[in-house]
Amino acid sequence: MFQSMKVVLAVTALAALGACVEDTGMATSPAGPSMITTFDPAVSSTAINVCQNTLAQQVDGNVTVVGTEYSEANVGVYMRVGANGAPWRCLVSNDGRGASVMFLGSEGAA
Numbered sequence: 001m002f003q004s005m006k007v008v009l010a011v012t013a014l015a016a017l018g019a020c021v022e023d024t025g026m027a028t029s030p031a032g033p034s035m036i037t038t039f040d041p042a043v044s045s046t047a048i049n050v051c052q053n054t055l056a057q058q059v060d061g062n063v064t065v066v067g068t069e070y071s072e073a074n075v076g077v078y079m080r081v082g083a084n085g086a087p088w089r090c091l092v093s094n095d096g097r098g099a100s101v102m103f104l105g106s107e108g109a110a
Contacts, residue, residue, distance in 0.1 A: 035087050035104060036067035036078045043068035043075045044094050051077035051090030054099040061086075070094070 048065055056063045061082030069076040077090040087104040 035089075036069050036076060038067050040068045040070040040075075042070035042094075043077070044096070046096040047075050047092050047094050048077055050096040050099050051092055051101065052079065055079055055081065055088055055090060055101045058101065059086075059088075063088075074098075 048068065052063050052065055059081050064080050065077060066080050067078040069078075074091045075094050077092065079088045079090065080086065081088060088101055089104055090099055090101045092099040
């Protein structure tokens, strides 16, 4: 009897723990970061040009800037590449230093 009670308690405890979900308050997208398609006037043309040129050196296809966002730390420049419009983001200082590009799409997406 005692052995079956331990089994029941263990199963109940596992079921209760399995139902625990941490809510961080932030929605996540399985597709990755969202694509910005508006232009923030605070983003400099230097930052935009540096990002566009940095990405153009790394990919085949036309690079089109589709949006920007400003923050004091870095600005974000959002671009599409090629006929399929592959999504990319560049983080760079507003004066054009330290450009870093990142693919926002899924490698396996059709």
